[in-house]
Amino acid sequence: MKNIRNFSIIAHIDHGKSTIADRFIQFCGGLSDREMSEQVLDSMDIEKERGITIKSQSVTLDYKANNGEIYQLNFIDTPGHVDFSYEVSRSLSACEGALLIVDASQGVEAQTVANCYTALEQGLEVVAVLNKIDLPAAEPERVIEEIEDVIGIEATDAVHASAKSGIGIQDILEQIVEKIPAPEGEIEAPIKALIIDSWFDNYLGVVSLIRVFDGEIKAKTKIKIFSNGDEHSVDEVGVFTPKRVKTDSLKAGEVGFLIANIKNIDGAPVGDTITSAKNSVTEALEGFKPVQPRVFAGIFPISGEDYEKFRDALAKLRLNDAALQYEPESSDALGFGFRIGFLGLLHMEIVQERLEREYDLDLITTAPTVIYEILDTKGNIHHVDSPSKMPDNQAIAEFREPIITANILVTDEYVGAVISLCIEKRGMQKSITYMGRQVQLVYELPLNEVVLDFFDRLKSVSRGFASMDYQFTRYQESDLIRLDIMINQEPVDALALIIHRDDSVRKGRDLAEKMKELIPRQMFDVAIQACIGVKIISRANVKALRKNVTAKCYGGDVSRKRKLLDKQKKGKKRMRSVGRVDIPQEAFLAVLHID
């Protein structure tokens, strides 16, 4: 056990986490050069395309250190985006140490700071690494100072590395061996293991990534899932190299996979504890704090026939995305679907994309909203996660919205632009601190302003030099109203929004205009109206198409005509008919595309 090192990597997006991980694998010979595709750990298509990591993954590598001994390095990959900080804390709770990777030209970013604090709180040893050291813009001295100032850890002997060019990889591995403590635990004790992640494989059933704290798990070992008391006989254990490799056992201190013929997709929930069937431990591992979704949206299948398939897909997805919460929802306009809770907007986009790609569904997502608190005139408090669940206006005594505290790090030249953005989003400044070229801004912001397009805007006003982390702070009374959208005089529930009264006229107008661009011309005029109560505040018209006819005679060749009509029909498949009006997917999210 003394030669095991379990660690995660903390890094901001683009600071090179996945590339460093790839270099480790290459250095330790986990994959042949032929098998090495760029960023092997990001296995989902979406991860590769977007260049981000969403799900944690692990890899076990054998490293022969300079002292001549062979070490088992278990690296647990973590996502870098704020939406997935929950996944980060999950990965960290299986480790004794973490590498903090900072881009030597960009410096420390807010998200990195937050994750680093999580690691320190959990008692992990944090080892700093400066990456991209060979870039002309690299300023290692300044960045080291920043790490010490902002995060407060020693960084003078941080390894200077370039994952891209392969510089300093061995030095990092040496530091892992030297600085990160070996795990502790009792092999002879009853089994105690943490489920870091679980996913469903159509052939194997549930596959779980686990960290064993005590005991030893082998094939045929009888185990018990702590939360539900279900007992299973283990089929197979092993490690990822990153290929899945079967091993004889997983012992205390080790990280690897477990397959136990669990067919029920809720059978091995993430964060749960695994113990021995007989002689069980009486107390579960701390796991990690359950995560609260902050953003809610309705998702509906475009074709009502897909509802069952959609429900199954959600159940499977939830197994390895514990942050995903959902309950059935029905809409007059969109039929049956689910109200789904997300960690943030990126999480929402990724869930929709995974559902569409991995489960071949065509879906419509409605505008994201947060949970509001409404105090009614009888003194009861309601939590409202959808505009359609709002009580009547007369019944509302107090309307409260969630406020977050945002911690924004930005280079000094863009401070002004970021402050203007925060003011536009109804923010209240709490503090401003200068730390070298970095400025730390702390703002209180209404969450509903943040979930829509705040991250994109922040990135664009700062040319990518601002980053942000946030925490929920409190509910606060606010002058909120419901904005309804009517299409050809019919209110469409799925398009309603809760917004601040001061923004309502401008937003109503922009929204109607944006929808006008997104709704294609049809056989009749389409009137889009934004209203508050019975008052219409803006209107836009999609003029009727006058004709849709291809009159040419094809001399008896119907195949071309058929192709044309097929194409037209496919286009319609991406739309949902509301009343007689065909509304494309994007129009339901039009609110995301207005400032």
Next chain:
Amino acid sequence: MLELPPLSLYIHYPWCVKKCPYCDFNSHENGDKSGYIEELLIDLDEDLSYIQSRSIHSIFIGGGTPSLMSEKDLSQLFTGLRQKLNFDQDIEITLETNPGTFEIEKFKAFKKIGINRLSIGVQSFNNQNLKVLGRIHSAQEATKACIEASKIFDNFNIDLMYGLQGQSTVECLSDLQQAIDLNPTHISFYQLTIEPNTLFAKFPPLLPKDDDIWSMGEAGVNLLEQHGFSRYEVSAYSKQPSKHNINYWEFGDYLGIGAGAHGKITLIDDQKMIRTLKSKAPKDYIENRKKTTEPIDNPAFEFMLNALRLKEGFDESLFTSRTGGSIPSIHDKLNQAKDLGLLKQRGSKLYPTQKGFDFLNDLQALFL
């Protein structure tokens, strides 16, 4: 229950002097034409079993530019056709012609050989438009061709396009008026569309705005109707409808011979329908001709694709006899079309409304 419909014959001639930039038909500028007529007749021999004792209702020779055929070749073709086929008493035999000086001189010979209807590819009476369209004839030649045709043939059609580069409604109506004044029996008035794999698709002309093109089309319909050219099909206006086209629209049968020619045949004994397609490249056709056949797997849709182009629509009994399907089987779709205001029913007759004509793509797509 499928019944045998009238049988037409389509003959394709795949060469042109110059390929037009908008054209996506099977036409070629160069190539060896020798042996083509002989091959057409052998091709026909191999399709004779499809006739199933019928006589020929109509013949259409299209292209390409079939008017390029020499008198000798045409005679040879028709001698062969008459040997192998029984022509209806009142058969309609149409030849597509380019309105060039070269062709005008052959009109009399065409008539003598047996052609009784000309379809003249005028497209426009405006030299600027003709140039952009890549046509090799002039407005003067087009006028002369129509005058000559009217002297020799009782029955001729003028093809005219609208929605051309820089065209105004006034210019479009002027083109139409000139066509009307030449007193044809039939005018095909159709919108220029940009088809994939054409020169125009690669280098698109600057076409008028959609709304302007639609106005042009509407003004054109009115002018034609005022002068007694009734719109019997989406883009066909006539004092005397084309039998050949009507047979297409009513989902009748046709043999298709020649390079890339399509045919549609009812096999009455098997109670099914097939499509035939011949080798497309002229060289392949002459040297190593192949025929592919495929079953018509969605006859109701294909019937609608054709029959809904007719202003008078169709009788329920026609649907039954031409597709072998039953009206109840498409009941829901018919109702949907009626609810959308695209289709009407009078007794057993179903026909597209004005709106159905305007949104024909949507109407047809319902049956997909």
